[in-house]
Amino acid sequence: MRLAPPLGIFGGTFDPIHYGHILPILEAAGKTNIQKIALMPCYIPSHKNPATASSEDRLKMVELVCADYPLFYPEPRELIRAKPTFSVDSLRELRTAMPNTPLCFFIGTDSLQNLFTWHNWPLLFALCHFVVCERTGEAVKDSSYKFDDSLGLPSPHSYSPELQTLLHKRQIFNPSVLHNTLAGHIYFADTQRLTVSSSKIRQQLFNNQSVDSFLPPKILDYIQQHKLYQPSTDFC
Numbered sequence: 135m136r137l138a139p140p141l142g143i144f145g146g147t148f149d150p151i152h153y154g155h156i157l158p159i160l161e162a163a164g165k166t167n168i169q170k171i172a173l174m175p176c177y178i179p180s181h182k183n184p185a186t187a188s189s190e191d192r193l194k195m196v197e198l199v200c201a202d203y204p205l206f207y208p209e210p211r212e213l214i215r216a217k218p219t220f221s222v223d224s225l226r227e228l229r230t231a232m233p234n235t236p237l238c239f240f241i242g243t244d245s246l247q248n249l250f251t252w253h254n255w256p257l258l259f260a261l262c263h264f265v266v267c268e269r270t271g272e273a274v275k276d277s278s279y280k281f282d283d284s285l286g287l288p289s290p291h292s293y294s295p296e297l298q299t300l301l302h303k304r305q306i307f308n309p310s311v312l313h314n315t316l317a318g319h320i321y322f323a324d325t326q327r328l329t330v331s332s333s334k335i336r337q338q339l340f341n342n343q344s345v346d347s348f349l350p351p352k353i354l355d356y357i358q359q360h361k362l363y364q365p366s367t368d369f370c
């Protein structure tokens with residue numbers, strides 16, 4: 135059976151979306167020759183953390199990015215469902231809708247290391263591949279994001295024994311496997327590391343510090359126009 139071209143899926147809170155999301159995924163998509171990627175914001179209950187942006191604002195920011203990067207399209211299914219959703223459930227829906235399409239879930243190395251805590255994680259490998267982008271654990275220390283080449287490739291020895299066993303079974307080195315099989319493999323895209331995170335951006339905005347170099351100007355304009363992530367005016 136001839137398979138359809140693979141679909142990339144990149145899930146996140148995107149609170150807000152930033153270059154650490156966009157640039158590694160563009161680079162990984164180029165290396166794997168994946169030409170369509172769904173950006174899938176997850177739902178956060180509004181009562182959980184009032185300091186974060188609403189679902190509507192997070193989706194709007196994702197849509198602004200999609201308008202500028204034709205590789206991406208917005209996938210709002212988890213927001214429409216409006217309740218916390220496991221990735222495995224969204225992937226199951228996508229698999230049902232696209233039985234003939236390899237699904238490639240893009241994640242950072244931090245998420246890979248947490249994979250064993252994901253709900254029903256073994257089932258994920260029946261549904262999708264994983265394309266892993268590099269991510270350093272280092273926090274952003276100044277107002278310009280950095281490409282950090284000095285850290286080199288992740289050493290498999292720094293992973294837990296459980297993850298090493300998983301990689302031994304699932305890791306592939308030729309990205310064409312992502313095109314020839316529906317699911318089940320892990321590919322490291324060896325992308326450049328960007329030390330930026332949404333939480334750092336929120337914190338810097340809260341402290342009235344510049345975040346200009348962390349995210350596209352349109353996203354910053356949107357944040358300013360809609361007064362997102364403002365310093366708190368509450369006095370308790």
Ligand code: ATP
Nearest residue numbers: 146147148154241242245268269328330331332333
């Ligand atoms: P927060 O700081 O609020 O935890 P975040 O910046 O980590 O947010 P998320 O939306 O939670 O962003 O992350 C979604 C996905 O993006 C995850 O798979 C995460 O590993 C990846 N990611 C986020 N920032 C980077 C980055 N700088 N480099 C590579 N991957 C990243």
